Amino acid sequence: MSDIEAALATAKSFLLQSPPGELNDVYADLVTLVAPLLPGGQSQLDEALAPALRQYAAEQLTVVDLPEGKGKTLLTPVSIVEGMEDAEGRHVAPKAGSTFAWDALKATASALSPLSPSPDADTEALRSALDKLLAAYTANHYAEGASAVFALPDPAYPAPTRAPATALAEAEAGAGGTAAETETETETEAADAAAETADAAQEALPREGVETANGEAAPPPAEEAAAEAQAQAQVEAQDATAEGGDAAMEEATPAPAAAEEGTAEVAAPQEEDQAQEEPEQLPGRPSRLFALYLVGNKYNPTNYWTGRWRSTYTLDWAKGTLEGTAQVNIHYYEQGNVQLSTTLKSSTPLAASPPAEAVIAALKASESSLQRQLGETYAALSDTSFRGLRRALPKTRSKVDWDKAASYRLGQQLGGGGAAGAQ
Template identity: 25%
Template sequence: MANSDERIQVASAFILQSPPGEINDVLNDVRVIVNDDDILEDGLLPALREYNLAQFILADVPDADHQTIVSDVARIQDSGEEEERFLDPRSKTSFRFDHLRLATSDPRSEEPDPAAEPFRAALESAALSYLAAHYIDGVAAIFSSQPPSHFTVQIVSNKYNPTNFWSGRWRSQYYIDFAESKMIQGKILVNVHYYEQGNVQLETSHDLSIPIPPAIANASPNAAVNKIFALIETEETRLQTSLNESYHEMSEKAFKGLRRALPLTRQKIDWDKVTGYKLGAELTASKGAFVLAS
């Protein structure tokens, strides 16, 4: 029998592969593997933390009416505290985050970089408008970094529909450099899980590089940010169209090729009555019956 460390290792692997919105179901299942609630929480915390940061898990911002993204970019480096803190740039608040219960605590005000904040705030306003136009329940977070002309835009949108056995998550991240490379380096990740009478999971990622034209790089913040999101919109629309075409092709070709054809009677077999079938008589009576070679 595997020891507790081996069981934690196996359970952690399952955690890291959890489909969108199904982490609680996976946790309940891995309890059977670990079979020891005393070590379950501490043993799985590293995997839960890794999963939450990679998946852009959402957190309710303390004393605010919006959510923010918990990610490695949001983590405050060298906070001087034993427990790590995460930043919500929109409310200028940092907080501690419980990776098991997905709860925030201990809010604290954070002073933004005065050199970067005007441009960051303009990007945030444009991002919220972009979300309202394209993502029903999307959340965005915009972070500044050194030098002040560098920004990171993160977007996540989740759709969970357990009644119809599917869930999905869209994540996109863009690193914007207005001064040096004058480029937008982006990555989009899509994960869809469909599990009605089966288990199909699609994971895809797309890397992109978008040059920032001089007219945008040298414009004022309010003039530049809308054009930045117009460039992002073009790339995300192109990817969405490509995914839709791929889904249609899979539905019409790949998935149909996987389906099992009906027998010659053109009727499904009732497996509860299979022992009562007279195979020879059934085949002879049906259209297009064939003769077995001796």
């Protein structure tokens, strides 16, 4: 690994460990330290760290103000629209029913566009109910809190490969082709039968003519019989075609060649334009799996501390299970650098297909339990770990009066006694 690659790898590592609310400060320091080492300067650094910025924004549940006054949403690992590899990726804003472009370098959202395909109606109704209740809970319990609920891909509902309308059109086209082939075969068979009947009649009847009462020669009987037989065969062929349905009758009726060619010339471009203007749309995919995210941020740089609480819950609505993970990061940096980073997990069983209110009630109970665990941990640290680092009192078990420290005989007071104390 070259020196430049090593420097960029180290910069990425520092960036991903940025404390809550201090990403811009860390990035500014990296520009000062690393950019002079790169041939391309800050532009090369920006390009190299763009993936780390996107990763950090999603992992830390960054709160985003949507353009056009569409409210707020969260950047999360499941909100990312796949296939976006540049600095301006796209994320889903489920509450707004849109996707938006996210510039990782500028930390801004732009270019709203509707979700495509539109969400499944039943899935969206359940997701929306969970979203509203979770937003109310987050606003009541977390400072500067925000939340979002996303529908996840559900293995119980496979992803569609094409729209039903396309399949129906193909089926109709196939049926039409089969009907046309059948009608063509019927017409061919009828013509062959008429020809055979005419030949047989011509061979059975005599060829010489018969004189009429006026002495005029009548047409040869064989020719009359052949003409009648051919006409009868055509009538039978038309009757057989009529039994095939109205569609067969319409196609069996001849149309002027010029009219057919003109219609074909006009219709073909219209069909091509319609195919270009109406791309295939997949239907919304149903789901009963949901991801619930909430985040609470508290920044107090004037007193040298910042903190963030992140919670992620996965709900299997059909089975009635709620799995949760809470991550807490706190940074104190007044004349030092102390960080707390902890992860707590929970699992709550629910009834199958629970109402949205029951889900949020279980989530609230889980959050309260996690906070009690943190309180108990802090108490244990204060009583044991911190006291092991430094004693609260000297061995005399009494506080030192530092105003009188100059008059103390420290050796006597601390048990050294006599000459040892004088020395």
